[in-house]
Structures are given as structure tokens and as C-alpha cells.
Amino acid sequence: MTGQSAPFDFAKAAAVLTDTAARAGAAIMRYFHGASEFTLKGDASPVTLADTQSEAIVVAALKQFAPGIPIVSEEALDGKQGECGERFFLVDPLDGTKEFIKKRSDFTVNVALIDHDRPVFGLVYAPARSLLAVTIAPGHAIEAELPPSASGADLAALEQKKLEVRTADPEGLTALVSLSHLDPETEAFLAKLKIAKRSGAGSSVKFLEIARGQADVYPRFGPTMEWDTAAGQAVLEAAGGKVLTTNGEPLRYGKTSAGLRNPSFIAWGR
Structure with a gap:
């Protein structure tokens, strides 16, 4: 045990x-x-x-x-x-x-x-x-x-x-967006990147798509809880990706003072 x-x-x-x-x-x-x-x-x-x-x-x-x-x-x-x-x-x-x-x-x-x-x-x-x-x-x-x-x-x-993340195509990234929580902050973030394709998905499937080498970036500015993201982050990081807050710091857990709520974050492939 x-x-x-x-x-x-x-x-x-x-x-x-x-x-x-x-x-x-x-x-x-x-x-x-x-x-x-x-x-x-x-x-x-x-x-x-x-x-x-x-x-x-x-x-x-x-x-x-x-x-x-x-x-x-x-x-x-x-x-x-x-x-x-x-x-x-x-x-x-x-x-x-x-x-x-x-x-x-x-x-x-x-x-x-x-x-x-x-x-x-x-x-x-x-x-x-x-x-x-x-x-x-x-x-x-x-x-x-x-x-x-x-x-x-x-x-x-x-x-x-x-599972292994892919190297991003210089012709443009494939971005994943939430089916239920697409917001102006996400649109503003994506506007700063060279995006070749968008794909909508729900739940932790978005983390998996990056870990499987099917996409490159998933920005999330809407509300999430720690249990929404932890498993997907662990899998993605083991596949060579990373999940960072908008300040560029790793997304961390056990934030009881914040009620286990996450800040905004970006999930990246390679």
C-alpha cells in the first residue's frame, strides 16, 4: 500500500x-x-x-x-x-x-x-x-x-x-478552445498568436489532444477548479508539455485559501 x-x-x-x-x-x-x-x-x-x-x-x-x-x-x-x-x-x-x-x-x-x-x-x-x-x-x-x-x-x-507532444508547425498553431467557456480574454490571447486552426472540445480532452500531438495550445481564462485540471496537466507534462499561469509560473495545487480555484492558465505543447 x-x-x-x-x-x-x-x-x-x-x-x-x-x-x-x-x-x-x-x-x-x-x-x-x-x-x-x-x-x-x-x-x-x-x-x-x-x-x-x-x-x-x-x-x-x-x-x-x-x-x-x-x-x-x-x-x-x-x-x-x-x-x-x-x-x-x-x-x-x-x-x-x-x-x-x-x-x-x-x-x-x-x-x-x-x-x-x-x-x-x-x-x-x-x-x-x-x-x-x-x-x-x-x-x-x-x-x-x-x-x-x-x-x-x-x-x-x-x-x-x-504520449509525446509535437513540435509546433511554423505555419501556425492548432488551438483548442472550450465548448462551454469561450470568452473575450481567450479571443484576445489567440489574436496574439499565429493560429492556423481552431478546435473545440470539452473537459480534459483538451489536455489529451495536446499530449497526443494533435494540437499545440489551450488557453483558459474562464473559471476552473483544481480537480478539473490536475490529471490532464500531469499527463500533458509527462508527454513533454507544460501548463503555466498567465504570469509564466507552473499551475500549482492545494490552493485552499482560494477555495481550490485555479487562476487563468495556458497549456502548451512543445
Whole structure:
């Protein structure tokens, strides 16, 4: 088992959480194909039964795998704040709930390990796309095809491809923009760059597109929470990218004084 002070076993975490993601994805997809009933939380964001069932699966797996590491999960937190500690898991059991409700495929399960303010391990799973991305060692992330399965999955049995950001085309960048949060600040930022193409996406899929070498930059000036970004940042940075605030500093975590809210940031490829 992995505790607060013990070395973190990336390979074992990747294996355990790949199995967990397949099961959480199966729970989510049962609701995806039916009526998308939801309620509004105190911050007016939607939550569905898919969120809560996915969270129960992921949190149970993390408690068994690493009982000594605290878990900060979006739905369990529900507005409550507390100290996170130097090492903790960040979980968003269904990132992109709005996309899920609209029957789009770009919603994800996000799991990250934060160590001294930095996301060092990340898993992002898009069950509607059968797309898994996970760090299997420091500085090494892979992608694999992973269909949702209530019986879980074996990471070792999956065909894995190393994730690596691309070198930007001098003819122009491919920029990713949020489907739900395109704003004037984003437009102003993109106007300063040589942009050849824009692509819209929801949830942590935007981080994955850069990590997979399909895009170059993702600016985000609208509001995000730490659980929205941590896993995607961990995967992207392991693939050679970076996520910086508008001041040029790495995006950091455990910001309890800010209510775990992120500042504006830019995700970059190479």
C-alpha cells in the first residue's frame, strides 16, 4: 500500500486505476445512453447520478490502494474546504458534465496525485471514446484503447502508445478552445498568436489532444477548479508539455485559501 511518506508506485497506481476507470466508465455509460437527469449544486453546476456512482467507484479504489493518502473529490467536497496536506489525490469523477448531458463524447474521469503542489501522477479516461491516458512512470505517459467494462480491465493487456507532444508547425498553431467557456480574454490571447486552426472540445480532452500531438495550445481564462485540471496537466507534462499561469509560473495545487480555484492558465505543447 502507498502512504503519505512512502515512495509512490506509479506502475501499480496506473494498473489499479486503469481497472477502476473501466468500471467507472461502465457506470457512467449506463446513464449516458438514457435520460440525462440532473440536479444543480450550490454553485449552479449540474450533477448527475453518473457523477456520484463514478465517484463511489474511484474513491473506494483509492482508499484500498493508498489508505494513507487523503482524497479530495469534487462531489464529496461539495463546497466544503479543508487542508489538503503535502500529498493528496484529486478526483473529478465526471469532468464535462455539461457535455455528458448534451450527449457529447468529450467527458472524462480524472484522477491525479498532488505532491508538494505539483500534479505528478494523472489518469484521464474518456469512456465514450474508449480513450485512456495515464502516467506509468515519472515523465512517461501512455495512451490506450479502453472500452468501458463493469468487470474492469488489465492495463498490461492493452496496446500502449507513448504520449509525446509535437513540435509546433511554423505555419501556425492548432488551438483548442472550450465548448462551454469561450470568452473575450481567450479571443484576445489567440489574436496574439499565429493560429492556423481552431478546435473545440470539452473537459480534459483538451489536455489529451495536446499530449497526443494533435494540437499545440489551450488557453483558459474562464473559471476552473483544481480537480478539473490536475490529471490532464500531469499527463500533458509527462508527454513533454507544460501548463503555466498567465504570469509564466507552473499551475500549482492545494490552493485552499482560494477555495481550490485555479487562476487563468495556458497549456502548451512543445
